[in-house]
Amino acid sequence: MSIPIAFAQEVVMSVDQSAYYFLVGENAIVPLTVDNKYEHQINGMLQHSIVQHITQGNTQISQSNTRSSTFPVDSGEQVIPLDFGTSESPLRLSVDLSYRYNDGGDLIATLEPFTIEFVSDESQKNNQQNQMQSTTQQSSQQNNPSPSQSIQQRLDEMMQSPIMPSDPQQRLQNNQIPQDSSSLKQQIYEQLEDENQLRQEFENALATNEQFQEFHQELLERGYNVTGGNLDPATNSTGDFQINYQNEQGEWANLQGSMTNSTIDEIQSQTQQETEQMLEQLRSDPTFQQYDEQLRLDGFTEQNVDFLHDSDQTTIEITYQNEDEQTAKIIGEFEDDTLVDVSLEQQNDNPDWIYWLYVAIVAIATIVYILYRRLKPKRKIPSTPLSVIKQKPFDHVAEAEKLIKEGRQHFEEKNYKDAYGKINQSLRLFLSYELNLNKEVTNEEILKHVPSEIYSVSDIEKCFRVASLVEFAKYAPNQDDFQTIVSITEKIIHKK
CATH class of the missing domain: 1.20.120 (Four Helix Bundle (Hemerythrin (Met), subunit A))
Known part of the structure; x- marks a missing residue:
C-alpha cells in the first residue's frame, strides 16, 4: 500500500506533453526534466513500463515490457533525453515512469502515463503543451515473511509487469480482440495461460532452492536489494535465471545461473566492485602494460571491455582497433578473482601459405648467405661509426x-x-x-x-x-x- 505525502525535499520528474507525435522512421526523443530538491546526489532506480498497441487486421493486441536501471541524480534540475527508438509503421506506445530511491525511507516518484505515437503523415501530428509532474509516495512497512516467501515475493514483483495483469483471461480482454476472432482468441488465451503457469512453477522451484537462497541471502547481508531480473524456463523446474541487485551507493550486483530438475547446475554472483577490482588488477600488470603500450605505438586505440564468466573462471577481453579497422585483444584470465595469465591476440589477414612462403624464403636466403661467407676471400673491413636510428617520439x-x-x-x-x-x-x-x-x-x-x-x-x-x-x-x-x-x-x- 502506498500513500501520497508532501515532502520538503524530493525528486520530481516532469514532461511537457501528455502525448508525443513522431513521423514513421523518426527517432522518438522525449525530454524528461528531473528536479532533485536535495542538496546531494540521489542514487535510485528508474523503471519504465511500455505498452505497445499493435493493429493486425481487425485484431488489437497489446504487448508490455518493463525495464529497470540504476539512475543517479545530481542536486538541482536537469533535462534527460529519453530515447524510445523508432518504428517503420504506425504505432502507439503508452509509457509509465517511476523513480524509486531511499533517503531515510523508501520513496517512489510516479509520473502519470503519457503516449508516444508514430504517424505516417505530418498532418496527423498533434503535439500540444500539457505539463505532467510526478507525485511522491512512501511505502508502508510489511510483516517479515519467511526467507523463501520473501524471495518468491520479490521475484513476483520484479518479473510481473504492473501494466499487464497476471490472469490470462484479463490480459486477453485488455487486448481487445473482436468476438468474430474466437479461434485466434482461444489460441492466444491458451498460450498466455501456459506461459504464466510455467513461469510461476519455475519461480517457485527457484525460490525454494537452498543453494539459491544461500547466494541470495549473502548479497542481502552485503547491503544489496533486488531490483529486477529475467527468468527463462524450459520446464517448470529447468531453465536459466538472472537476478539484478543494487545497494544504497548505487552499485550493482547480479546472481545468474541455471537449474535442471530443481537442482542448481551453475550459479555465480558478481558485483560492480569485484569487476572493477579485476580490471584494475589487469591494467596494473606489467605484461598488460607492455602489450598496451606496443599496441598504442602501432596506432591501436582501446575500444571496449568485455567480461566472460565460466564457473570460478573469469576472462576480461579488452579490444583495440586501428584506422585500418584491424583489431587486437589483450586477454586476462582470472581464477577466483586472481589474475593468472595475460595474452595478446592480434588479427592476421595473411593466409597460411604466405607465412610458409616467407619462412622458405628466409631459410634459402640464410643458406645462400652462409655459403657466400665461406667461399668469399676474407679482407679487413675498416670500422665506421654506427648510425643511430631515432624513433619518432609519441605525440x-x-x-x-x-x-x-x-x-x-x-x-x-x-x-x-x-x-x-x-x-x-x-x-x-x-x-x-x-x-x-x-x-x-x-x-x-x-x-x-x-x-x-x-x-x-x-x-x-x-x-x-x-x-x-x-x-x-x-x-x-x-x-x-x-x-x-x-x-x-x-x-x-x-x-x-
Missing part, C-alpha cells in the same frame, strides 16, 4: 585530440558508451604522459599525481566520474554533460 597531445574527435563522432551516432569512453581515455592518456607516468594507469592513480596548482583536480575527477558512470550504464548520457567534459578535457590538453 600524446595529437593522440588525445584524435580521441576527442572520435568521441564526438560516436556521440553524434548515438554510441554514447563509446563516446564517453573516448573522452575518458583522451584525458587519461594526456595526463599519463604529461605527468611523466608514461604507462597505462587508472583514474585513481592519475588523481594522486595531479598537481592542484596546475590543474583543476575537481574538474578532472568530474570527467572521470561521469564517463565511468555512463560506461557502466549507471548514468543516462546527455548533450550538456558530454559537452562539459569535452570542454574540460580540451582546456586541460591545451593549457599553457
